[in-house]
Structures are given as C-alpha cells and as structure tokens.
Amino acid sequence: MALGLWSFLQLFLLCEVAASLSFFHHRYDDLVRALYNVQNQCPYITRVYSIGRSVQGRHLYVIEFSDNPGIHELLEPEFKYVGNMHGNEVLGRELLIQLAEFLCEEYRNNNERVTRLIQTTRIHILPSMNPDGYEVAADQGPEGNGYLTGRYNYRQVDLNRNFPDLNTVMYYNEKYGGPNHHLPLPDNWMAQVEPETQAMIQWLKNYNFVLSANLHGGAVVANYPYDKSKEIRMRGFTRSTYSSTPDDALFKELAKTYSYAHGWMHTGYNCDDFFYEGITNGASWYSLYKGMQDFNYLHTNCFEITLELSCDKFPREEELEQEWNGNREALLTYIDKVHQGIKGMITDENGNGIANAVISISEIAHDVTSGIGGDYFRLLLPGTYEVTASAEGYYFKTVSATVGPADATLVHFQLKQQKATIESRFLNQNNKNYIRKVVPRAANKRRSS
Amino acid sequence: MSLEMFSVLLTDKACGFHSDLTLKMVSNIPWSVLTFAWWLTVHSWFAWSCPDSCDCFRRVKIFCTSSAIKEVPSNISVTVTELVFLETHIGTIGNTTFMGKDRLKKLVFISNQIKSIDVGALHWFPKLTDLEITANPLSEIHPGTFDNLPELLKLTVTFNYIEELPCELLQKTQNLQILILQGNNISALCSEMFSSIKNLVELSLDSNGIMHLPVDLFKPLQKLRVLKLSNNKLSKLPPGIFDCLKELSELYLNGNGLTTIPGHTFEKLTSLKKLMLMSNSIKMLSDGIFSALVNLTILRLDWNRLEYLPFGIFNETTSLHILSINGNRLQAIPEGIFSRLHHVKKLDLCSNLLEKLQNSTFQGLHSLTHLHLDNNNLTFIENNVFKDLNDLKMLTLHHNNLTTILDGTFDPLFNVASLVLHSNPWLCDCSFMYLLKWIKENSDFTQVSEMQCEKPQHLKEKALSLLRKQDLSCPTNTRIHVPDIPSTNDQRVMKNAPLSPCYLTTNGDLHLTCKVNVCKSMRIHVSLQRESNTTTFVRDFGNFQPHCTDVIFNITIN
Numbered sequence A: 001m002a003l004g005l006w007s008f009l010q011l012f013l014l015c016e017v018a019a020s021l022s023f024f025h026h027r028y029d030d031l032v033r034a035l036y037n038v039q040n041q042c043p044y045i046t047r048v049y050s051i052g053r054s055v056q057g058r059h060l061y062v063i064e065f066s067d068n069p070g071i072h073e074l075l076e077p078e079f080k081y082v083g084n085m086h087g088n089e090v091l092g093r094e095l096l097i098q099l100a101e102f103l104c105e106e107y108r109n110n111n112e113r114v115t116r117l118i119q120t121t122r123i124h125i126l127p128s129m130n131p132d133g134y135e136v137a138a139d140q141g142p143e144g145n146g147y148l149t150g151r152y153n154y155r156q157v158d159l160n161r162n163f164p165d166l167n168t169v170m171y172y173n174e175k176y177g178g179p180n181h182h183l184p185l186p187d188n189w190m191a192q193v194e195p196e197t198q199a200m201i202q203w204l205k206n207y208n209f210v211l212s213a214n215l216h217g218g219a220v221v222a223n224y225p226y227d228k229s230k231e232i233r234m235r236g237f238t239r240s241t242y243s244s245t246p247d248d249a250l251f252k253e254l255a256k257t258y259s260y261a262h263g264w265m266h267t268g269y270n271c272d273d274f275f276y277e278g279i280t281n282g283a284s285w286y287s288l289y290k291g292m293q294d295f296n297y298l299h300t301n302c303f304e305i306t307l308e309l310s311c312d313k314f315p316r317e318e319e320l321e322q323e324w325n326g327n328r329e330a331l332l333t334y335i336d337k338v339h340q341g342i343k344g345m346i347t348d349e350n351g352n353g354i355a356n357a358v359i360s361i362s363e364i365a366h367d368v369t370s371g372i373g374g375d376y377f378r379l380l381l382p383g384t385y386e387v388t389a390s391a392e393g394y395y396f397k398t399v400s401a402t403v404g405p406a407d408a409t410l411v412h413f414q415l416k417q418q419k420a421t422i423e424s425r426f427l428n429q430n431n432k433n434y435i436r437k438v439v440p441r442a443a444n445k446r447r448s449s
Numbered sequence B: 001m002s003l004e005m006f007s008v009l010l011t012d013k014a015c016g017f018h019s020d021l022t023l024k025m026v027s028n029i030p031w032s033v034l035t036f037a038w039w040l041t042v043h044s045w046f047a048w049s050c051p052d053s054c055d056c057f058r059r060v061k062i063f064c065t066s067s068a069i070k071e072v073p074s075n076i077s078v079t080v081t082e083l084v085f086l087e088t089h090i091g092t093i094g095n096t097t098f099m100g101k102d103r104l105k106k107l108v109f110i111s112n113q114i115k116s117i118d119v120g121a122l123h124w125f126p127k128l129t130d131l132e133i134t135a136n137p138l139s140e141i142h143p144g145t146f147d148n149l150p151e152l153l154k155l156t157v158t159f160n161y162i163e164e165l166p167c168e169l170l171q172k173t174q175n176l177q178i179l180i181l182q183g184n185n186i187s188a189l190c191s192e193m194f195s196s197i198k199n200l201v202e203l204s205l206d207s208n209g210i211m212h213l214p215v216d217l218f219k220p221l222q223k224l225r226v227l228k229l230s231n232n233k234l235s236k237l238p239p240g241i242f243d244c245l246k247e248l249s250e251l252y253l254n255g256n257g258l259t260t261i262p263g264h265t266f267e268k269l270t271s272l273k274k275l276m277l278m279s280n281s282i283k284m285l286s287d288g289i290f291s292a293l294v295n296l297t298i299l300r301l302d303w304n305r306l307e308y309l310p311f312g313i314f315n316e317t318t319s320l321h322i323l324s325i326n327g328n329r330l331q332a333i334p335e336g337i338f339s340r341l342h343h344v345k346k347l348d349l350c351s352n353l354l355e356k357l358q359n360s361t362f363q364g365l366h367s368l369t370h371l372h373l374d375n376n377n378l379t380f381i382e383n384n385v386f387k388d389l390n391d392l393k394m395l396t397l398h399h400n401n402l403t404t405i406l407d408g409t410f411d412p413l414f415n416v417a418s419l420v421l422h423s424n425p426w427l428c429d430c431s432f433m434y435l436l437k438w439i440k441e442n443s444d445f446t447q448v449s450e451m452q453c454e455k456p457q458h459l460k461e462k463a464l465s466l467l468r469k470q471d472l473s474c475p476t477n478t479r480i481h482v483p484d485i486p487s488t489n490d491q492r493v494m495k496n497a498p499l500s501p502c503y504l505t506t507n508g509d510l511h512l513t514c515k516v517n518v519c520k521s522m523r524i525h526v527s528l529q530r531e532s533n534t535t536t537f538v539r540d541f542g543n544f545q546p547h548c549t550d551v552i553f554n555i556t557i558n
Ligand SMILES: [Zn+2]
Pocket: A086, A089, A216, A217
C-alpha cells in the first residue's frame, strides 16, 4: 500500500528543539572540530572527507550521512548541500554545521524521520567552499562587514563566476543543433579555474549527485536556473530576462519546497525586496554567467538551486538560533525531494548494470545518465511520462511511468544488446535506435519543430 | 625551582565546595627554560618556517593534518597561538615537546595515535584557554597533567579510551567553564572530582559507562547550566544528587537504565528548561515529580515503559512547549491531565496502547499545533475531543483501529494543514459521510494522507480520493413534499409516502421527514419488522386549526 507518507512528514519537526546546539560563528578550526565531533558521535552513519584545498591550503571538508558511509548503494540517491561559497555569506556555513549536528543527535534519539532519511539517502554536506574568504570576513566580524569583504577566494576570484561557461555552448547548440545537457568541459578547464572550483568539479565527477542546494546570503529567496540570460539586446542596452530550463516546472516546485517550508521566505517580502512566493528564476533576477548552479544542470545529472538565506550576509551570533529555527524544516524537506520522480536499474540481458545509459523523458529535453552501477535517478513532478532508456550497443526501450507525490517510482530497464555492435557503429546508419543515440535531444527537438 | 604552597580553607556549607583541601600551586618552570623560551621568541622572527606537512596561517595558526607526521614537529614557532593536529600519527606527547610555546591559546588533537601524554607535557601554556584531545587511543591521564593551565576555559577530552580520571585532575583548572568528557569508558567518578571548578557552566559525561554517581558529585557546580549524563549505565539516581544545581537549565538523562526516579529528584531545579528522560526503563513516575519545574519547556519521556500517568503530574509544569511521551505503554490518559498546559505546542503520544480519547482528554491545550496519536490502538474518539485545539496544524492518527469519525469531530480544527489518517480499518458506509464531506470541503487547505476503505467488502481497498458520496449507500437527506394527500378521508393510509427521505445517522438514529397536508387529525403508524417480531409505534396528531394545513414531520426512531 502506497501511503504517500513522504509529503506529510514535512511538519513533523517544526517545533522540535534540537538538542544542545551551540550557536556561534565557527572559524576554520571550529568547523573542523565540529565536523569531527559529529563523526565521533555518530561513527556508523557519518564520514568526514576532504574534496580538496583552498588557495591557502585549507581543506574543503565534507561530512557525509548514510547508513553505509563511503559507499554508493545502488538506487540510493546522492544529495549535497554547499555553503559559504562567498566567504562573507556565512549563514549557510553555520546552518550546515547545525544540520550535521542535528541529524546526528536526532538519529541517536531514534527520530523516525531522520533515521529514515539517512537510511534512504546519501547526504553530503560541504559547509564551506571558500574557507579562505571566510577567515577574511570573520576577522571583520558581523559589525562593519563590508558588502564584499571576504566574498572572493584568496586570489580575489568570485567562485560563483569561475565555472566553465557552458551556457554559451548550450545557447549556441540550441540555435545551431547540439546537446543541451552533459556538455563536455573544455580541454584546459583545470587551468581556467581556481583550486576551490576545481575541487568542486572533481567532486561532481566523483559522485552521481541528484539534487543539491547552494547556500548564499544577502537576500531571502530560492533561486533556480538558469542564472544566465540570453541577453536580449534592446536599443543598445541589455536587460535580464526569464531564462527557463526544460525542467522549469520542476525547478519551480523545488524552489517552492524550500520557500514554503522556511519560516518566512515564502511570504516574499524580505530585505526590502519582493519575490512572489519567495522564489525567482536566476536570470530574471539578475543574470550571472559561469555560476555553479547552471554548471550542475548543464554538465551533470544534478539539479541545483541557489538559496539566499539572510538579509545580513554576516548575521550576528544572537540571530543564528532564530535562523536555524526558520531553516531547519526547509533543509530537511528539501532533502526529501531527492526521492521524487523515477529511478531504477539499467541492465543488460545478464542483469549487469550499464553505466552511462541515457534516460530521456518525452516532452522534457534534458536527459540524465546512469551511474557506474547502472542505476539512474530522474526527478519528476507527479504525472505520467514516457521514459526511454538507451545505451550504446543496445536497443532502446520506451515505457510509460506514473509518478506519484510519494517516493520515487521504480522503472527498471533491461536492454537487449544489438547483434552487430561494432558494425552498427559504422554501417547501420539507418538504424533508428542508433540515430537516437547519437543525435542530441536539442537537435532532435529543433528538427521536429 | 621556585615552589609556592598555600592552603585554602573554606567553610562547610550545604552546596558548594566543602572540604578543606590543601591546594598546591606549583610553578615548576625553571628560569633557565623561560629565558630560553624568550630567546626562541626573538629568534623566530628571523627564521620563520612552517613545519612540513602543516599549513600555517599568518604565523599564528598551524594545522597539521598528515599521516606522515609521526611526532610533533620541532620547528613550531613560539609565536603560534593555535595549534591543531588532525589525523596525524603522533603517538606520544613528551614533557618538552611544547617547551616555550607560551603564547598558545588553543591546542587541539583530533584522531591521532596518541597513547600517552607525559605529566608535564602541557605545563607550558599560561594562556591556554581551549584544549581538546579527541579520538586518540589514550587510556590514561596522569594526575597533574592539567595543573599548569590557569586560563583554561574549555577542556574537551572525548572519544578516547579513558576508564578512570584521577580524583585531583581538575583541582587547578579553576576557571574552567566547559568540560566535555563524552565518549570515553569512564565507569566511576570520585566524589570530589569537580570540587574546584566552581565556574563550570557546561558538563558532558555523555556516552561513558557510568553506573553510579557519588551523591556529592555535583554539589560544587552551582553555576552549571547544562548537564549531560545521557547514554551511561545509570540504573538509579542518588536522592538529592541535583539539589545544588540551581542554575541548571538543561538536564540529559536519556539512554540510561533508570527504572524509577525518586520523587524529590528535581525539586530544586526551578531553572530547568529542558529535561530529557527518553530511552530509559521508567515504569512509573510519582505524582509530584515535576512539581517544581515551573520553567520547564521541553520534557521528553519517550521510549520508556510507562503504563499510566498520575493525574496531577503536569499540574505545575505550565511553561511546557513540547511534551513527548511516545513509545510507552499508556492505555489511557487520565481526564484533564493536560488541562493546565496552555503553552504546549507539540504533544506526542505515538506508539502507545491508547484505546480511546474522551472529550476531556485534551482540554486546555489551547496552543497545541502538533498532536501525534499514531500507532496506538484507538478504536473510538469522542466527538468533542478536539474542541480546544483551534490552532492545531498537524494531527496524526495513522496506524490505529479507527472505523469512523463521529459527526463534528474535526469541526474545531480551523487551522489544520496536515491530517494523517491512513492505515485504519475505515468503514465506508453512511456513517462515513461526515469525514468524507469534511475532507472534500477542506482539501484546499488540508493535506490528507491517502486512505483506503476496509469495509464494506465491495469498497475494500478503495482509495478515499476516489470515493463518491453515493458510494456510501446513504439515502439523501432531502425533504420530499408528499403531494396530493386527499384531505377528505382522514383514515387513508399513506402508502409509500415517507420512504425516500429516511436516513440512518452515525448514532443509529433513523430519521424520516415528510410534509403532509392535514385537515383534522392524523395517526402515524411505524412498524419495525424483524424476522418474526413486529413492533408497532403509534402516534396521533390532531390539527386544531380551523382549516387544513401543511405539517412537516420529523420522526426520529432511536
Ligand atoms: Zn553569494
């Protein structure tokens, strides 16, 4: 019996007070100590690892929560939170530390919801992507913290303008044909980016993330892709304009999930600004390029939104507890969203997983690919979809799947190997399946319209 | 070597430090060493270098995080104020390892291989405020190890293998405010362990193997605000153990083996805000056990073995915001037991053995927003039970034995946003009409979990979302005008007339309504035929008007 319990759990913890949380600004060493403390308190469900180093040599520490830390379990989705990418936007960093402590504490207290979350999800939390910038900002403290002091990394680079620009490629492909997802990186990408960005991209390559949020400050709104607009030139000046992804409806829903579970984001009136329902399309707010959010969507399987969480980029210590209370439920509910849609195994006739198979949804021109073990995850709103799985050397398969409001619907695919695999590559150009595989979705769509 | 000695004598009082211990203030740093240290300081400005495999920040903070580091590097500058060793293979800390590092304020060892710390190893830090030794295979701390840390505010010795602490270990750390001893194997503590650290604000003994607490252990800690004794092996609490903790605001006793708690245990804790008693084996609580806790806002009694709650147990805890008693064996809730808890927002009674809810059960809970009653044995809910709960946002009743909801039960829930009702054996007959209507009318504001009918058979497993009113086999409750009853013959039998507007209510009442034009008088016959028995009711009605008139009859048979 499908209980549809998932969506109803969201109010469970609203007024539960997390046990013994200490609210203060964590300097680098405090952050490290806090993460290791959680790891020691909850050794069976956590792991602390570093994804790389900052310019000055600080580690970018991640704490992972899972019932089997360190291992990707097939069909268990990977989720991530990233905080403090701008060094002076510190609330995300503190919220993520609190979240880690909370998950551990509540797991130890047999909290049903938290236990279930950890058993069904692999959660990665990176409280600070820019530890060098943070130290600069923290030296100044909340009072007199300039708008930009500590925002950048040590080399004065804005990390959220430092990712390879795939939007331009995508917009070009949209016009002239070519894929609009899983876009390849330029050969020299490593030389183009800062160490923190490089660590992030490497992290994205190592884990098949499904859902993510990037925590910022300076406004209170949930911002979804694209961030970069197609810059419409009107009589000499440019203006920002709504730039939607093929998954626009889903992204809106994800953003609303956070804003409505948040204490006050959904009201829309915050920081002398107004955002209807507390959400905004990135480009329609202001256009930015080389950002992390669009990069996730255009290069990986991960859906990321950007959360602006506080008017003050560096809130006073006394405000932290209230902020945590306002965000706790939203942080948990948003993680739950990783379970919405379809997921399944792509296997060959012998039951072996096929990695890098392509899963397409008719009507949504954005494919996802299967992970190393052959499992895939496709976030979708409730509804009925035509799902196609294809892999090089196999006949494709299409099925219809219905997505409910609750846990992901399982849709497995067993694909038949093409008889003359090698030949087909060169000779069998008329094979419909083959064409489907090599011709990118965007091009397909263009042709048909 | 200069050696100063003096003794302190304090008067004996009920609370506080009350033994006349002789304190030894030892300053055992030789002058020659101090001079040498000064020389090092000066020297270091000319030849500053960061130790291999360490990261140095502004020459004052050093992080060493490499398994290549087998011992504390020798070239650590004396200018350093913060020193962190993380996941190194350092095995010991010797007496001279940190010689001259007198500016150090913070010293942290996490996940190293430290098996021993020499008794004088930490005697070099007159300014040290924060010391942490975590997750090392350290099984012993020698007496005197912390004797020369006069400024120490925070001491964290967690997740090591320490089984015993020397009684006088903390005699000299008199400024200590935070002491965290979580996750060791400490099984017992000396009575005078904390006698000198009277400024302590937070003490954690969480996750050790403590079986008994000396009755005087906490007496000196009159400033203590947070005390964590969770996850130990305490089976009982000595009477009066917390009597001196007048400032205590958080007390964690969860995860022990407590079966009873002496009635006066909490009677002096008037500042207490948070009391965690979950995951013990408590079978019963005495009537007045919480009577002094007028400031208590969070009380958690989950996962115990409580079979009943004494009637007056919550009479004085009027500040409560969260009350959680899930996972016990409660079969009933005494009437009015929560009636003074006007501030409770969340009440959790999940996973008990509750069978019914009476109208007075939740009386007085005017602020309640979350009420959790799932996973009980509820078969019956009286229809006024939620009448005070106008602010309720969430109500969970799933996994019970409910077959129906009486008319009007949910009417007071103006603000409910989530109602969880699945996994009950719902009987989808006419009695279900109220709930079905309520759900359809409130679906814009309230999320209702997916429910299924259990009975009648032809509706089994039918989703409520697909259920229509006409499925409930209820005759419609519309009044039917019975036309053209001839008025000339007042003996005429009204065949078939009032059959359609009759319906059966959830209470078992049969209603009939009809409208008849009566001129003189009318006799109403109602015959109930059941197998061979026939019961007949006869009622007469006379029209005393001078003319014929329309009369609406409402007949109720109960
Ligand atoms: Zn930012």
